[in-house]
Amino acid sequence: MPRILITSALPYINGVKHLGNLVGSMLPADVYARFQRARGQEVLYICATDEHGTPAELAARAAGQTAEEYCTEQYEVQKRAGEAFGLSFDHFGRSSNLPNHRLTQHFAAVLEEKGLIQERADKQVYSIDDQRFLPDRYVEGTCPECGHEKARGDQCDNCGRLLDPVELINPYSTISGSRNLETRETKHLYLLQSKMQDRIAEWVDDHPDWPLLTKSIAHKWLKEGLRDRAITRDLYWGIKVEKDGRPRSGFENKVFYVWFDAPIEYLGATEEWALASPDGNRDWRSWWRLDEGAEDVRYVQFMGKDNVAFHTVSFPCTILGTEEPWKTVDTLKSLNWLTWYGGKFSTSENRGIFMDQALELLPADTWRWHLMANAPESDDASFTLEHFASVVNKDLADVLGNFVNRITRFCAARFGEAVPEGGAFGEVEDRLIADLGQRIKAYTDALEAMEFRKAFVELRAIWVAGNEYLQVAAPWTKVKQDKDAAAASVRCALNLIVLYAALSRPVIPFTADKMFAVFGLDSEAASRWPENAEQALQTLQPGHEFTPAPVLFTKVEDDQLLEWREKFGAPRADK
C-alpha cells in the first residue's frame, strides 16, 4: 500500500494567516490528509512556518524584538491557530530549526560540487541610515518614464514599466524614508538554473496529469527559459552561507535567500518530526530518499497559484540538481485566491478575516465547511459574510444539524434513548442504500481527485438524502399503526448519523466527533471510511444506547451578521 506524503505551502511567519491563506493550502491539505487516513492509508502531513527574509526582520524591528524572538512568538501563535482549526499536521515545524540549516548547507554544497552554483558580483541599492541593502521593492522613487512619484524599484505601478532601482529619480527607502542611499557592489551565489532547463522540462513532461493551471505556469517559465538566480541575500536573519562548515569568505554577512531554504524545510520539518519521535522509530529519510524506502511514497503538494512556479521549477532545480535520489512531487493541487467581497484579503491593510478572529465568531467546522465547499478551485472565489451565514444556516444547521436533532429527539420521545428493535428494512431502505452507494462513490472519487467543490456537493446531497428518506419513511406517522415498521425506520436513520459522521469527518472533524459521541463510539475506530452503505447502516444494533446531542450548529442571526459586517468593515453586499 503506497504511503502518502502531504505538504502544504509554508505560511510566512509574518502574522496570523487570513482565510484566503487557509483555504489556499493548509485546509485542503488537511481535508485530504484526513480522508486518506480514514481510508487506512499511511499519511504524513507536514507543514512549517517560513521564517526567514526581509519582512520578518522588519516586522521584528517594528515590534522591538530580535528576529529570533519575533519568530518564536509568531510561530506559537500560528501553531495554536492551526490546532484550533483542527489542522492535523503530523508535524508543524520551523524553517529556522536546525534540520533545515543542515539540509540547506547540504544542498548548496552538493549543487556547487555539480557545478550549478557560482559566485557573481551585483550592484545593489544600500541604505546607509537603515544599514542594509534594500530589495527592489523596498526602494521607491519617481518613475523616469511617467513621473509617478511612488514607483517601486522593480516596476512603476502607474505606467507599468519595469525598472531597475538605480533608474529611479529621488529614490528613498520605504523602511525609513531615508534618501541617504548609494549603490554598492555585493557578491552573491547564483544557482545556474539555465543548465537545468532540459532536465526540468523532461521532469515536468513526466507529469501530464497535473492540473491545467499548474502545467501552464510551469510551461510558461520553461518556455521563457530558466534564468540563473541569486540564492543569497544581504541579511542577518536566515541560514548563514558556509563552505566546508565555515563561514564562506566574502559571505560573512549574508544568508541564503528565503526562497532557497523554505522548500527545503519540507524535508527539514520531516526530520523535525522524526527527531520528535517518542520512541525513536520514525525514519524521515524513508519518506524522502528513493534509495532508502521512498519508492512507494506518493507525494502531494498543496499551494496557492502564486507558489506554483517555485514548486514546479525552482525547487525542482534545487532537488534534481543534486543528482541525489530525493523524492520529488507527484501531484500538485494549486488553488486560486479567495477574495474579500471581490477584492483582496490583505494582511498589511488588515482587510478580511484572520484565523484567530474567525474562531471568535463561530466554531472551526463552520469555516472549514464553507471554505472547502466554496474553495477557489477553478478561479478566484468571493468570500462574503452573507454567503457564509447562508451556508452555515442552510447546509450545516438546517440540513445536517436538524437531521441529527429531529431523529434523535423523535426516537427518544417514542422509543427511548436506545436504538429500537423490531421491523426490517424494506423497499424504501433499499432505494436509500442504492442512492447512497452511488453518491458515496462519487464523493470518494472526487476527494481522491482533490476536486473539493464537487466532493462537497455530493456530501451535501448525502445529507439531504437522509431528510428525504425520513420524509418518505415518516416514522412519526407509522408509529401510530405499525410500531415495528417505525422502529426499523428510526434504526436506519440513527445509523445514517454514524455514516454521516464518518463521511463528514475530513471536513468537519469536531462535529463528526460529536456525532460519534452521541452513540458513545470511539472516533478513530468509527471513522474508517465506509465502503458499503448497506453494511454501514447495520453499525448500530438494536439496544445500542445513545444520548441526544445538543443542537450541532446554531444559526447565524441577522443582527449578528450586521455586527460582523460592522466589525470587519465589509463592503456593501453583492446581494
Next chain:
RNA sequence: GGCGGGGUAGCUCAGUUGGUGAGAGCGCAGGAUUCAUAACCCUGAGGUCGGCGGUUCAAAUCUGCCCCCCGCUACCA
C-alpha cells in the same frame, strides 16, 4: 507591456474530447408536512452562456479581434 487563468440564472458556482429542450445551491413564488433548530420534503419562475465576426449540419464548448477581473513577470514571500 508579455505570458497564463477566468468572464454561464438576482448571488456563489458546475458544465469530459462541439450534438437530445444549458445545470446545482442560495434567494424568490406556490404546495405538502408537523418528528425537528419557523426546520425538512416537492414543484415552479428566472439565463441572447462578456461583446462582435468566423468554421460547422450543429458552438457555452473550436477560431480571430475587442472589453473586464485575477495571478505571474525571477530582489515581496
